[in-house]
Every structure is written in structure tokens, then in C-alpha cells.
Amino acid sequence: MDNKGKLPLCGMAAGCVNGLFGGGGGMVLVPLLRQWCQVEEKQAFANCVAVIFPCCVISAAVYLLRAPFSLTTALPYLLGGLAGGLVGGKLFPSVPTVWLRRIFAGFLLYGGVRYLL
């Protein structure tokens, strides 16, 4: 299967995770893009963000529709995230990719253990 066929499947996998677990999808998508679709590492991370973005919009809309929550609680996170995203975007080209993977993996493992316990 060439990338034409693989990419929709990758997108679906990310969308599933994103909708089901309320965010993310990158954890599934980045490895798929890199290893299955042979995308260069920095591109994989960057394009993953671009794919997850619309998935989050849609998932958020469904969540708000079906299980509304307080937007004032969300506000500080959103503001902080905005500032952090800007700083992160500027720093990204200088971050060594091996650290991207290590940070990533560290959180995944930590999270997995916590959720199972």
C-alpha cells in the first residue's frame, strides 16, 4: 500500500483516539507517519499537529454538544496554552529530535502507569 492508501488510515486512527480519549491522537499518528509512511521526523511531528487540530475542533464540538462543561474553568488553560504554543513554535526548529521522542515517550509511559493503577 502506498502513502495514498496509508494516510487516510493514519488520519482515522488519530481521529478515533482523539474523539475517544478527548485529545491526543499524536501518540498514534507520529509513529504511523514516521515508521509506516516514512515521513521525516520533524515533519511527522509538525504535520501530526496539523491533522489533530481539526479533529480536536470536531471532537470538542461533539463533547460540548453532548456533555457540556464550564468554559470559565477552561479559560486559564486556553490562555496559558496560547502563550506556550507561541513560544513552543518558535523553539521547535532548534529542539533536537531525539529529545522530542524522549519527552514524548516519558509522558506516555508515566500516563499509562497512572491510568492503570
Add this chain to the structure above:
Amino acid sequence: MTDFLLPLAVGFGTGILSAWGVGGGTLLLLIMTFFLGVDQATAQGINLLYFLPTAGMGLLCHRKNGLLRRDILRRAIPWGIGAAILAAWLATALHTEVLRKPFGIYLLFAGVFTLFGRRR
């Protein structure tokens, strides 16, 4: 005031990681549910919204740096959206406890795979 400042700071830190695409949102979810006492459903909803400004900022930079690829986005996004609709619908129909263990297992697999996946 700390009710605002702490989430703000947490959002900032995880925002940097989110722009890098390394699971800042997941970390935020973990911090919210385990340390800030936010309930799972609300945390998931906040997480989804939070990603938008952070990723948006990051994406502007990624685009400026020439990292985005039309061929990937054109093919993956439509299917991603479709899957997200169905999955989000399902998630909001289930009791959150049902998804806890699968989520944990998924995180572990993803972590191990990321660390030890074969490099090309």
C-alpha cells in the same frame, strides 16, 4: 487568584510541548485529573479546546518553517474528522471509567513503541 494562575502556568508549560507535537495535551490531561482535581469528562473537554490555541500558534510557525505537507494533510484530515465524530459520540455515550484502562494500555504501548521503534 491561584485558581487562575496555576492552570495558566500549567497550560503554558504543556502548551510549549503541544506545539512540538509531543503530547502536551496528554500531559495536561494527566495533570488536571491527578493533581488539579478536575473530573475526567471536563478535563477531556478542556483538553480538546486547549489544543486549539496552542496548536494554532505552533502551526503558524510550522508553516513558516516549511514543515507542513499538503499531500499528507489532504489525505489524512478528512478521514480523521470522520473518525473523530464517531469516536467522540461514542465517548460521550460511555461512562468515563470504562475508558480508563484502555487509555492506560494505549499510553503504555505508544510509549514503548516511541522509545524503541525502529529508526530509519
